[in-house]
Amino acid sequence: MKLYFLGSSVTYGAASGGLSMADVLARRRGIAVEKNAVNGTTLADLDENSYLSRLVRARAERPDVFVCQLSTNDARLAPLGEPSAADACGDPKTTCGALERISDLVKARWGCPFLLYSSAYFYSPAYAREVELAAVVAARRGMRFLDLYRDAAFNDLPPALRARYMHDEIHPTAEGYEKWWTPAFEEALGL
Numbered sequence: 001m002k003l004y005f006l007g008s009s010v011t012y013g014a015a016s017g018g019l020s021m022a023d024v025l026a027r028r029r030g031i032a033v034e035k036n037a038v039n040g041t042t043l044a045d046l047d048e049n050s051y052l053s054r055l056v057r058a059r060a061e062r063p064d065v066f067v068c069q070l071s072t073n074d075a076r077l078a079p080l081g082e083p084s085a086a087d088a089c090g091d092p093k094t095t096c097g098a099l100e101r102i103s104d105l106v107k108a109r110w111g112c113p114f115l116l117y118s119s120a121y122f123y124s125p126a127y128a129r130e131v132e133l134a135a136v137v138a139a140r141r142g143m144r145f146l147d148l149y150r151d152a153a154f155n156d157l158p159p160a161l162r163a164r165y166m167h168d169e170i171h172p173t174a175e176g177y178e179k180w181w182t183p184a185f186e187e188a189l190g191l
């Protein structure tokens with residue numbers, strides 16, 4: 001199996017020395033993983049490092065599953081926009097429009113399953129709205145959505161354990177990826 005991960009700091013593993021669930025999956029399961037992750041970037045096509053711009057430039061073999069992070073950076077840096085009809089795309093300079101274009105690009109280039117994932121819960125009305133909108137886009141585009149943000153069971157950790165698993169409200173520690181995040185991905189991917 002081969003996975004292609006597109007994202008920002010959570011996909012990269014910014015608080016764990018570059019180790020994320022992508023790397024843990026590769027080690028645990030012997031999966032080939034390509035990780036296209038740049039800290040501080042957005043889905044919305046605001047510059048040459050946006051998810052969409054990087055994916056347009058990427059030259060990769062067809063993965064078995066394309067995995068995309070719903071960036072927390074969009075909630076504070078980009079207009080979210082609104083979901084379009086299933087056969088249309090919104091403005092790529094918005095989060096919804098860029099996600100729609102990424103979906104269409106993945107479908108045209110690789111025709112593989114698309115797994116969108118959100119961050120674990122942290123207090124942010126803007127990110128909560130982004131998650132709601134992304135769920136609509138995912139449903140209209142046939143993406144699977146690993147909604148860690150609104151998953152009450154996933155987020156039900158004792159405070160001391162959450163403090164060990166998270167470096168800050170957004171970025172997991174190496175232990176958090178190993179023991180908390182990766183099992184959720186294994187389940188979502190049927191591994």
